[in-house]
Amino acid sequence: MESLRELYKIGVGPSSSHTMGPQRAAKRILELFPDALRFHVDLHGSLALTGKGHLTDYIIEKTFSPIPVTFSFKSDALSYHPNGMIVHIFDQKDQEIKAIEVYSIGGGSILFKGDMEEKPKEVYKQKNMDQILKYVEEQGISLYDYVLENEDDSFVEFLYKILDAMFQSVESGLKKEGTIQGKLKLKRVAKSMFQQAQNTRREADRERLFISSYAYAVAEENADGGQIVTAPTCGASGIMPAILYYCYKQLHIEKKDLIKALAVGGIFGNVVKTNATISGADGGCQAEVGSACAMAAATMAWIYELNNSLIEYAAEMGLEHNLGLTCDPVGGYVQIPCIERNGYGSLRALDAAMLAKQLGYLRKNKVSFDAIVRVMKETGKDLSSAYKETSLGGLAKEFGL
Structure with a gap:
């Protein structure tokens, strides 16, 4: 990989x-x-x-x-x-x-x-999650230590740079109002959502509104040509920052711990990229939002201090329950349904980590992350091209411009 x-x-x-x-x-x-x-x-x-x-x-x-x-x-x-x-x-x-x-x-x-043509430089010897989990167990190391073992000496500095860029995209998006460029004239709502969260008394609603506002902030920045971080793509760039910023602001997790979670989430995205696809044009939105949801679920599971098996369980659920998700951008813009899916995907990631935390101690998950990646790849192949970033089907066809 x-x-x-x-x-x-x-x-x-x-x-x-x-x-x-x-x-x-x-x-x-x-x-x-x-x-x-x-x-x-x-x-x-x-x-x-x-x-x-x-x-x-x-x-x-x-x-x-x-x-x-x-x-x-x-x-x-x-x-x-x-x-x-x-x-x-x-x-x-x-x-x-x-x-x-x-x-x-x-x-x-x-x-x-x-x-x-150039062959990509391989940094990780392991090719899938089963191999990775077996290796870290044999070596007695954490998933974060596994990343550091394979990356270069300046990688920790790189992680801080990525985390800061993610947070900047959240904060920039939360400050802006008006409409996003393009024919859809879509109104920015992240700032209003954030204000609603601040004024919401019910804790459960408030926390989910915060997460959603963070995801919308980044997705709106992306749609308007602003700076973001691919995680793993631009179209799904709001999900990982939403979870990480929520952990930073609401859970008060320090950056030195968040970069570890960022690295762990990245392993799962890398496995999808290597063994299937993260391209909406190749696999539909399941390859973008689905992959991002899996990454964010693993990130949140690491924050919950779950063991490796339960981190995998969270990531597996994050991808599994996005299987078949179509990529049908209205007008060819990364706005409808893309922005909303970032908000929804971030909440799904949180739920996947929570369910892994609760269910994982009751029974062993029978579906591996690698199995879901294989299923996602095959599902992407079976999807009609109309639902793979061509704007020829789905919402794009219903609301064609």
Whole structure:
């Protein structure tokens, strides 16, 4: 598995696969061909169908500037992944000198095909959760120690940076009002939700309102092109920060303990990324919100000081009960139903950790996390492309713009 640095990335919204990935690809190509006369980009599959709402063409054009770029939007998907594009490079004689095939595979990660293809650097020897849990038990170490054993010497500093960036996105979103950019003219509500939470007398309602407001704050920041952290994607970036900020503000957990929880949650996201997908265009929203919910459930279970078996149980429930969740963004924007799903997903994560804490001591969970990851992968394959970030079905079709 790759480093958690490849899972948690600080960037701008609204989409890790449609904005951050294409931006990274364009930067790489520009470094190789700084003297190009012009570029032409063929956007394929989901990049073509929802690229406008996700600002795909905008970010590519901005990255290549001042070199001009033109676009073709082609609904057919390329062979490797639904988020594919071909970049044509033209020299000063206006002759095409190269066509580069590149895929945005989720979470801001990219894959070049052909002579530019590079294999990802493997940092973790273990490939799935069963192997990881067996290893930590044999070595007598915690899941956090397992992460530190495999990452580099500056990784703790990296975790603090990621945690601070998450908290900044929450706090920024809680301060803002008005409407989010785009045709939907969706009103920001995180600030009002937070104020409602402060004025709510019933403790149970107040706590859940706080968590929801934190998730909405980040998701609204993401939808409006603000800075967020992929966890594991932009579209699901509000769930992990909501749980962590709640633990910090309401439960008064110190940052030195929260970075450990952040690392543990990341292990589960890494397992999903390695063995299935975190791309909505490939697996539906179960791959994004479902994965984030599993990560946050594991994070909360670590905060509850549950054992490794119960942490796995919490993460398994977080993913299992999002199976089949469709990715059907209205108008191609990461707004409806995406923002609401971040709030809902954060509450599900809290509930999964609580249920693992209570049920885990009553009976052994019969469904492993790895099993659910396999089921999620197969479910994603079976989902119609209309429900995988194409805006051709579901809510997007019902409320088509």
